[in-house]
Amino acid sequence: MTGLTRRHLLAGGLLAASFGLPIPALSATAGSTPWRNWSGGLSATPAGRFAPASEAELAEFLGSTSGSLRPVGSGHSFTALVPTDGHLVVIDQLTGLLDHDSASMSATFGAGTRLGDMGEPLAQIGQAMLNLPDIDRQTLAGATATSTHGTGIGFTGLSAMVTELRLITPGGEVIDVNAQSHPDLFNAARVSLGALGVITRMTLQNRDTYRLKAKNWVQPIEEVLESFDEMAASHRHFEMFPLTHSDYALTLSIDETDEPINNPEPSAEEAAAFDQAMAMWAQTPPRDRRPLVNGLAEQIGPSEAVDVSYRILSNVRNNRFNEMEYSVPLEAGAECLREVLRTISEQEVDVVFPLEYRYVKRDDTWLGMSSGDEDHAAISIHRTASEDYRPYFDLIEPIFWKYGGRPHWGKIHSLGAAELTQLYPHFADFQALRAELDPQGRMLNDHLRKLFIG
Ligand SMILES: Cc1cc2nc3c(=O)[nH]c(=O)nc-3n(C[C@H](O)[C@H](O)[C@H](O)COP(=O)(O)OP(=O)(O)OC[C@H]3O[C@@H](n4cnc5c(N)ncnc54)[C@H](O)[C@@H]3O)c2cc1C
Numbered sequence: 001m002t003g004l005t006r007r008h009l010l011a012g013g014l015l016a017a018s019f020g021l022p023i024p025a026l027s028a029t030a031g032s033t034p035w036r037n038w039s040g041g042l043s044a045t046p047a048g049r050f051a052p053a054s055e056a057e058l059a060e061f062l063g064s065t066s067g068s069l070r071p072v073g074s075g076h077s078f079t080a081l082v083p084t085d086g087h088l089v090v091i092d093q094l095t096g097l098l099d100h101d102s103a104s105m106s107a108t109f110g111a112g113t114r115l116g117d118m119g120e121p122l123a124q125i126g127q128a129m130l131n132l133p134d135i136d137r138q139t140l141a142g143a144t145a146t147s148t149h150g151t152g153i154g155f156t157g158l159s160a161m162v163t164e165l166r167l168i169t170p171g172g173e174v175i176d177v178n179a180q181s182h183p184d185l186f187n188a189a190r191v192s193l194g195a196l197g198v199i200t201r202m203t204l205q206n207r208d209t210y211r212l213k214a215k216n217w218v219q220p221i222e223e224v225l226e227s228f229d230e231m232a233a234s235h236r237h238f239e240m241f242p243l244t245h246s247d248y249a250l251t252l253s254i255d256e257t258d259e260p261i262n263n264p265e266p267s268a269e270e271a272a273a274f275d276q277a278m279a280m281w282a283q284t285p286p287r288d289r290r291p292l293v294n295g296l297a298e299q300i301g302p303s304e305a306v307d308v309s310y311r312i313l314s315n316v317r318n319n320r321f322n323e324m325e326y327s328v329p330l331e332a333g334a335e336c337l338r339e340v341l342r343t344i345s346e347q348e349v350d351v352v353f354p355l356e357y358r359y360v361k362r363d364d365t366w367l368g369m370s371s372g373d374e375d376h377a378a379i380s381i382h383r384t385a386s387e388d389y390r391p392y393f394d395l396i397e398p399i400f401w402k403y404g405g406r407p408h409w410g411k412i413h414s415l416g417a418a419e420l421t422q423l424y425p426h427f428a429d430f431q432a433l434r435a436e437l438d439p440q441g442r443m444l445n446d447h448l449r450k451l452f453i454g
Pocket residue numbers: 038070071072073074075076077078081082091111112133134135137138139140141142143144145146147148149150192193194195197198199200317408410411
């Protein structure tokens with residue numbers, strides 16, 4: 001099965017191809033249209049949607065109305081950050097490249113721009129983003145609001161690549177925020193969970209354009225873990241996707257290259273072969289699955305792809321799922337992953353979806369997943385969207401807590417204000433700033449109330 005890559009494994013055409021559900025741009029008076037998130041696990045019927053054509057229109061709206069509001073990006077979060085019976089604020093008209101500076105290699109985008117729509121305009125001005133998450137269908141505002149990250153020990157999450165942003169407060173005040181002008185607000189608003197107001201534009205630190213070479217291969221999990229630090233240090237990006245009920249992981253390194261572009265689409269035949277294999281695993285009881293999965297893993301040959309940076313860093317994920325991801329201090333990463341994998345095996349959890357294990361560099365945001373003095377290892381578990389994720393996630397979540405894990409804000413977790421206060425040194429600072437900017441609590445929904453009020 002040479003050439004079967006992690007793309008087949010995670011994107012594997014189990015369900016029809018589609019990206020995030022389109023969010024129609026309706027005015028505040030257009031009535032109620034149901035909203036659903038990407039996985040389909042969350043839904044709401046907001047009273048209306050406000051889709052401003054300009055920042056001035058948004059400031060006027062916020063300043064002249066009252067009532068609950070939730071900003072929404074492309075709906076790719078798994079947690080209930082967005083659902084509201086008030087108004088959704090949709091900034092899909094505040095998009096595109098607005099400004100750039102070649103000397104500092106920075107560029108300003110409308111915050112409603114999807115990450116996948118930034119690569120080409122940036123290339124035209126000789127710039128490229130430093131890193132990207134696993135997919136690029138998120139909006140810039142939405143991705144940064146939840147501390148979205150890619151992989152690579154040398155790279156922070158996207159929020160810490162933001163050098164300036166424009167925030168329109170719940171009361172309609174327009175504030176341009178950077179490290180010098182408003183240090184506290186800057187640290188809070190780069191990972192805001194949409195709790196401080198609506199962000200309309202962001203300036204990102206970029207670099208010159210570059211090409212990347214991705215290499216995928218299969219290796220025993222224990223071997224990868226033993227050399228993970230060394231591999232993470234010697235490659236620009238390094239991560240692995242441990243297969244459940246198996247001794248193997250799909251492993252990925254990405255490095256800069258001058259080689260010519262060579263990034264063939266995975267063939268339909270290979271994808272079908274993989275679908276077949278997954279279906280076979282799923283029909284086999286978890287306790288009998290290991291030899292089967294190991295047997296398939298041993299047949300997977302290495303593969304390589306070369307392309308411009310943004311086409312290598314992000315992928316297409318067609319099969320819908322729900323996800324839990326926690327980041328633990330780097331030195332606890334391997335033990336935590338081992339315990340998660342052991343628990344899945346011992347408890348015979350019937351899951352075929354691989355895990356994801358990657359490193360994220362520390363940053364100075366208040367609520368970043370990797371904020372503070374330590375780099376973090378991020379560990380993700382997934383469950384196909386049509387299945388109930390709760391028994392699996394409920395079993396694994398306490399393991400993450402045991403290793404001091406912090407939840408990804410956009411992925412399933414069950415923590416509230418009391419626990420979060422222990423995990424983030426600046427949590428109380430964020431709570432205070434939130435209360436100051438939004439004294440009426442108009443940006444709160446039930447989920448945010450649990451996070452910030454308790
Ligand atoms: C298939 C898939 C793959 C993923 N891969 C990764 C990954 O590799 N790494 C990772 O870290 N995460 C990953 N995620 C999680 C995802 O990046 C986050 O959930 C992200 O927040 C989604 O962005 P969005 O534009 O869909 O925002 P939404 O989910 O719509 O909103 C997220 C948050 O942003 C706020 N928000 C949106 N717009 C604004 C605004 N203008 N002003 C203020 N707040 C705003 C919302 O209120 C909400 O709190 C993945 C998710 C999926 C579905």
